[in-house]
Amino acid sequence: MKKTLLLLLTLLTISLHAQENDTTGRIDALFASFHNDMPGVAVAVSIDGRLIYNKAFGLANLEYKVPNTTATLFEAGSVSKQFVAAGILLLAQEGSLSLDDDVRKYIPQLREYEAPITIDMLLSHTSGIKDWGSLYALTGWPRTTRVYTQELGWDIIFKQSGLNFLPGSQYSYSNSNYMLLVLIIEKVTGKSMAQFTAEAFFEPLGMTSTLWRDNYRAVVPGRSTAYTWHKGAFLLDMPFENLHGPGGLLTTTADLLRWNNLYRDHLIFNPEYATNRATQRKLNN
Incomplete structure (x- = not known):
């Protein structure tokens, strides 16, 4: 036997x-x-x-x-939004905020529109708030033409006189939503996004090679250079903005797998918020 x-x-x-x-x-x-x-x-x-x-x-x-090596750091792009969303859900789990809260409770600078915008609407891109980068492009200053900061991003969001649609009635992907979520995290915790995510996620999960591009001029050892293909040749295409949250995370493949274990093993989040992370939202109508 x-x-x-x-x-x-x-x-x-x-x-x-x-x-x-x-x-x-x-x-x-x-x-x-x-x-x-x-x-x-x-x-x-x-x-x-x-x-x-x-x-x-x-x-x-x-x-x-x-x-490239397995330790090379890459721009995570919009994968960065996962970390912002997870930060909001963690604060909700702790009772520091509610996903149903009116965003203006934390950001009174945001205009009062026809209907309240909730934190959950920001998470699910159903707020109706226009994308900050698209708005600057309309003014003649697309994102690749000047150095944008968090403050400049928030400024044009606060100046929006109207929304694309009634909050909660439609879906429209907008980086502005996650700009505002970063601001809420910083208001509630009293910490920068970099400090909060390091303490809440990066350090507990052993993500030692992950950081935010909150200073585009900083020298980051092991970071890859970004390029674009144009007319038969590669050209430099490095981000030169300090704006982060919707994007701007620098990380490695190994660290992203550690992050993936958070979802697989239900680390940090209790069952309610572990389920909430993957729950499809419904429009008001």
């Missing part, structure tokens, strides 16, 4: 290794086109919290031929 059990376990182990090797080979093939004279990527895959793949391809910097 013991010999039979040992044989079965051995065969199972061999089978699992074979499957993982096959998976690794298939992933390698997907990214084989990222060679060492072009910007690249870092890729990590886990199954049930177990890391099965973690590799990097291409270059982190073209000028100095610096290769």
Whole structure:
């Protein structure tokens, strides 16, 4: 019986290794086109919290031929919004705020519109507030033409005389929503977004390579350079704004997997708010 059990376990182990090797080979093939004279990527895959793949391809910097590694820091883009949303939900879980609160309770500078805008509407992009970047583009100053700060972002949000629609009646993706959520977090906690998320998430989860781009001029060791492809050549396309929350998170693939474990293992959040994170919202109508 013991010999039979040992044989079965051995065969199972061999089978699992074979499957993982096959998976690794298939992933390698997907990214084989990222060679060492072009910007690249870092890729990590886990199954049930177990890391099965973690590799990097291409270059982190073209000028100095610096290769990407598994420790390279990348701009997370709108994945950054997850951390803002999680911060709000954590404060709601602690009783520091309610998702049904009127946003003006915390941000009286926001105009009073036809109907109240709740924190939950900001989370779900149903507030009707126009995107701050689009508004600046209409003034002749798109995001790539000047250095934008949190204050400049909030300023044009507060100047909006009207909304795109009645709050809660429609969905429209707007970075302004998450700009306001950052401000609420900072008002409620008395801490910067960087300090709050470091204490609430990054440090407890061991995300030692994750930080906010709250100073675009700061030297960040191991950070990748961003490029865009234009007329047959790569051009620099680095963000030069201090505005963060809707974007602006710098992180690694390994740290994002640690973040993913927060969702998989129900860390930090109780069952109610663990479910709330993934609950689809309904419009008022």
